[in-house]
Amino acid sequence: MDEILKSVLKQVKPTPADRKRLEQTAAELIGQTNAACAKLDIDAKAMLVGSAARDTWLRSERDIDIFILFPEELPREELERQGLAVAREVAGANGKEQFAEHPYVTTRFKGFDVDLVPCYDVAKPSEIKSAVDRSPHHQRYITEHLTSELADEVLLTKKFMLGVGCYGSELKVQGFSGYLCELLVLHYGSFEKLVESASGWKPSTVIDPESSYPDPSEAKRMFEGQPLIVIDPVDASRNVGAAVSMQNFATFVRACQDFALGSSERFFSPNPVRKLSARQIRAILKRRGTALFCVTFSSPDVVPDVLYPQLRKAERTLVMRLTRTGFEVMRSDVWSNSRALILLELAAAKLPKVRTHIGPPVSIEVKDFIQTHLKSKQKFAGPFTNVTGRLVFELERERSNAEEVLNQALKERATLGRHVGEAIAKGYQIYKGKDIVQLCGDEKVRAFISEYLTLCLPWYR
Numbered sequence: 001m002d003e004i005l006k007s008v009l010k011q012v013k014p015t016p017a018d019r020k021r022l023e024q025t026a027a028e029l030i031g032q033t034n035a036a037c038a039k040l041d042i043d044a045k046a047m048l049v050g051s052a053a054r055d056t057w058l059r060s061e062r063d064i065d066i067f068i069l070f071p072e073e074l075p076r077e078e079l080e081r082q083g084l085a086v087a088r089e090v091a092g093a094n095g096k097e098q099f100a101e102h103p104y105v106t107t108r109f110k111g112f113d114v115d116l117v118p119c120y121d122v123a124k125p126s127e128i129k130s131a132v133d134r135s136p137h138h139q140r141y142i143t144e145h146l147t148s149e150l151a152d153e154v155l156l157t158k159k160f161m162l163g164v165g166c167y168g169s170e171l172k173v174q175g176f177s178g179y180l181c182e183l184l185v186l187h188y189g190s191f192e193k194l195v196e197s198a199s200g201w202k203p204s205t206v207i208d209p210e211s212s213y214p215d216p217s218e219a220k221r222m223f224e225g226q227p228l229i230v231i232d233p234v235d236a237s238r239n240v241g242a243a244v245s246m247q248n249f250a251t252f253v254r255a256c257q258d259f260a261l262g263s264s265e266r267f268f269s270p271n272p273v274r275k276l277s278a279r280q281i282r283a284i285l286k287r288r289g290t291a292l293f294c295v296t297f298s299s300p301d302v303v304p305d306v307l308y309p310q311l312r313k314a315e316r317t318l319v320m321r322l323t324r325t326g327f328e329v330m331r332s333d334v335w336s337n338s339r340a341l342i343l344l345e346l347a348a349a350k351l352p353k354v355r356t357h358i359g360p361p362v363s364i365e366v367k368d369f370i371q372t373h374l375k376s377k378q379k380f381a382g383p384f385t386n387v388t389g390r391l392v393f394e395l396e397r398e399r400s401n402a403e404e405v406l407n408q409a410l411k412e413r414a415t416l417g418r419h420v421g422e423a424i425a426k427g428y429q430i431y432k433g434k435d436i437v438q439l440c441g442d443e444k445v446r447a448f449i450s451e452y453l454t455l456c457l458p459w460y461r
Contacts, residue, residue: 032090206220
């Protein structure tokens with residue numbers, strides 16, 4: 001295993017030249033930000049945070065996070081106004097305003113993706129006014145505890161998680177953040193020890209670096225239903241692992257189990273997803289014998305952390321509506337760039353016109369149930385008792401065509417998420433079966449469809 005880890009570290013660790021380039025660029029941005037504050041007569045200061053500041057960035061990463069720290073007493077409206085003014089001054093014409101909890105600006109500068117984020121310079125993390133106010137405290141905590149040797153272990157951990165497909169806390173991914181990787185390495189002491197311990201993790205695993213909760217059961221009650229609970233050492237009311245979905249938690253644990261049985265570089269650098277041709281996609285769809293539907297519409301102009309929760313809400317709504325109607329939804333997924341896609345795979349596109357409506361058991365009064373359906377125009381047969389002793393009517397199904405169900409559900413904007421609902425109201429299309437190949441002229445869509453149809457844990461590719 002040692003030779004594998006040495007080889008991987010050599011590939012992912014920034015070279016002295018890489019590090020110098022980042023340090024010079026970050027210093028220039030810090031200088032420009034402080035100069036902008038002075039020019040605009042704004043009481044604020046710049047701070048470099050994140051992996052670039054802690055020397056835990058992978059060679060492939062090109063991200064710089066500059067936080068603009070404002071006094072605690074400044075009103076929220078003023079922080080947003082002044083913060084954007086400083087960020088715009090630094091970013092210039094290349095800057096793009098984004099909005100998460102409050103506005104910030106993104107830009108490209110000398111080959112790096114830069115975030116310019118206003119926040120409060122709070123003395124106590126427990127008194128933050130917005131989520132980003134914690135970041136300077138995270139910076140100080142990690143800097144105080146992380147050695148250069150442990151930083152290398154963080155690089156291995158991040159590359160492993162990237163390889164197995166669960167790195168990134170953004171809501172599109174729902175995985176492990178860089179800060180979470182750092183805390184896990186600090187807690188376990190090395191990548192190898194993390195893998196060994198994580199192989200035995202169960203849902204609701206609690207990791208409490210500063211022993212903020214005397215009893216782990218308190219943390220489990222506090223963060224009920226969350227598969228991984230890692231108490232933030234600078235704010236005990238926060239679970240650093242909150243973004244990790246059950247799917248990504250299970251993927252990471254399974255990857256650790258398999259890596260412990262047979263370490264290999266394929267966990268860090270798996271084979272890429274095989275991109276299917278249009279002909280191969282049609283052949284696979286025919287072989288699967290299912291009904292694949294793809295709802296497409298123009299993506300709302302919001303950041304991914306706003307868009308993807310709404311896409312998944314819309315996905316859940318459509319799945320629930322289809323299931324309630326009687327369709328078996330085998331799998332579904334969402335994706336977006338300039339267009340958004342909701343993919344739904346059904347066992348069949350049409351159902352019989354007749355459906356079975358099960359009534360109460362023999363011990364329950366059934367008069368109302370019988371009277372409701374006895375003379376219904378939808379009745380085919382009934383009432384009669386089935387082999388379990390329950391009353392049954394066979395009724396005409398209101399909708400037996402999946403596309404009809406989807407069209408009806410898509411009209412109900414309130415259940416789809418605000419921005420997604422508004423985008424769908426402006427127009428959408430439903431592609432089904434082999435017609436989905438028409439979307440694959442876009443290479444990124446083809447990659448998404450290819451991965452869906454050949455889905456596999458990355459290290460088994």
